[in-house]
Amino acid sequence: MKWFALPILFITLALGGPVFAQGSPTQTVKKTVDEVVRIVSDKEMKKPQNEKKRRQELKKAIGAVFDYGEMAQRAMARNWRDRSAAEKKEFVSLFETLLENSYADKIESYNQEKIVYLNERIEGEYAEVRSKVVTAKRDEYSLDYRLMNKGGRWMAYDVVIEGVSLVSNYRGQFNKIITNEGYPALLKKLRSKRAEIKAP
Structure with missing residues (x-):
């Protein structure tokens, strides 16, 4: 998985490409990404003392388009149905x-990467936006967004970098841990990770 590409998941849609109809999957993501770019480009927000506020605003902006519940369910796959409502x-x-904290630092390292839209495909309640990212060194790689329509809103449930699905990548990791060590072991690892993130 090309994790170096992750900063661009949330920021490059604002940098150019063809104009899509208002309310289309691309336009929906672009609106959110414009807000992310505004936050990471704000000189006041860049100050160390504003880190907490900056992270909170990024969380709000990103959460407006990414459906974490859908992503989590897909990442768990068959293991999801065995969990209780509380679990x-x-x-x-x-x-x-x-997800939020894994990519926060990377998002904030935004460096004017550019994107070229290839096409947008809609099939019923599902859509995919295909794009190509071009870095400052002129390296190129594919970046596709998968979305679904929920209550009239397009929400992203996966991103695919160079043919590798983010959700599938996590699914493989989670399933391996559950198979070898059990679900409690996965929870323990995730809780430990959250504790590290929240530690001063």
Whole structure:
């Protein structure tokens, strides 16, 4: 998985490409990404004393388009149905924290990467936005967004970098831990990770 690409998951859609109809999957993501770019580009927000506020605003902006519940369920796959309602609620919270904080530093390292939109495909309640990212060194790689329509809103449930699905990547990791050590072991690892993140 090309984790160096993750900063661009949330920020490059604002940098160019063809104009899509208002309310389309691309336009929906772009609106959120514009807000993320505004936050990471704000000189006042960049100050160390504003880190907590900056992270809170990034969390709010990113959460507006990423459906963490759907992503968590897909990452758990067949293991999801065995969980109780309380377990599902906790897992979604842990998964959300893992994603948000894993990429916070990377998002803030935004460096004017550019994107070229290739196409947008909609099939019923599902959609995919295909794009190509170009770095300052002119390296290129594919970056695709998978979305679904929930209550009239397009929400992202997966991103695919160079053909590798973010959700599938986590699914493989989670399933391996559950198979070899059990679900409690996975929870322990995720809780430990959350504790590290919240530690001063």
